[in-house]
Amino acid sequence: MPATPPRPLPRRRLVLAAGAAALALPRLVLAAPAATVLPPMAEGPFYPRPDWRAGGPFSGDWDADLTRVQRGGRVRVATGEHLALGLQLRDSAGRAIDGAQVEIWQCDTRGRYRHPRDGGTPADVDEGFQGYGEARTAGGGDASFRTIRPAPYLGRTPHIHLKLRHPSFGELTSQLFVDGDAGNAGDFLWRRLAAAERQALGLKLQPASEGGLRWQARHTLVVPA
Numbered sequence: 001m002p003a004t005p006p007r008p009l010p011r012r013r014l015v016l017a018a019g020a021a022a023l024a025l026p027r028l029v030l031a032a033p034a035a036t037v038l039p040p041m042a043e044g045p046f047y048p049r050p051d052w053r054a055g056g057p058f059s060g061d062w063d064a065d066l067t068r069v070q071r072g073g074r075v076r077v078a079t080g081e082h083l084a085l086g087l088q089l090r091d092s093a094g095r096a097i098d099g100a101q102v103e104i105w106q107c108d109t110r111g112r113y114r115h116p117r118d119g120g121t122p123a124d125v126d127e128g129f130q131g132y133g134e135a136r137t138a139g140g141g142d143a144s145f146r147t148i149r150p151a152p153y154l155g156r157t158p159h160i161h162l163k164l165r166h167p168s169f170g171e172l173t174s175q176l177f178v179d180g181d182a183g184n185a186g187d188f189l190w191r192r193l194a195a196a197e198r199q200a201l202g203l204k205l206q207p208a209s210e211g212g213l214r215w216q217a218r219h220t221l222v223v224p225a
């Protein structure tokens, strides 16, 4: 029987594989323990829904590198302090969750979201900041993003919105904060959180100097078993 040639990867998978290699985190990053299950938090008004992502003025580039946007053959780079964000997903029994979809979205350094209710056109926002990105956990529950250090906007402390999906727990929406940020004490959502929940949602940023990065963080996300 003749050997069957390997099937080429679909283009989307090739792009994701290339992105994952480019997003490898610096080796200095240490995992921060988090024993508390991720508390659900509001999605907020600026979640870029799939139908808008598919057909909106920014359609096309939604990979895990939010600091570069490719449009019409040009690549623009995000303003702000670039952050390598490593997330590890596990359940409350300690099992790593592979194959989960991880979505993040946040405002740019102008405080604008890529969303029709906020930055609805390319002129409204930092054209180099993707605003939304997605990845899938693999190799022990890991997903890597490259983004910017979250910026504040009117009424909110810096935060990154997060949505997780996997058959084992369904869908979970929350927000990540910057541990120790001076704006947290005045944030109406942060103030409602218990100390353990703040630890579960607080990114511990460490300085980075490789590859144009200013910050790095590795954070464990615990979902219900």
Ligand SMILES: [Fe+2]
Pocket (backbone or CB within 6 Å): 044, 046, 156, 159, 161
């Ligand atoms: Fe927000």
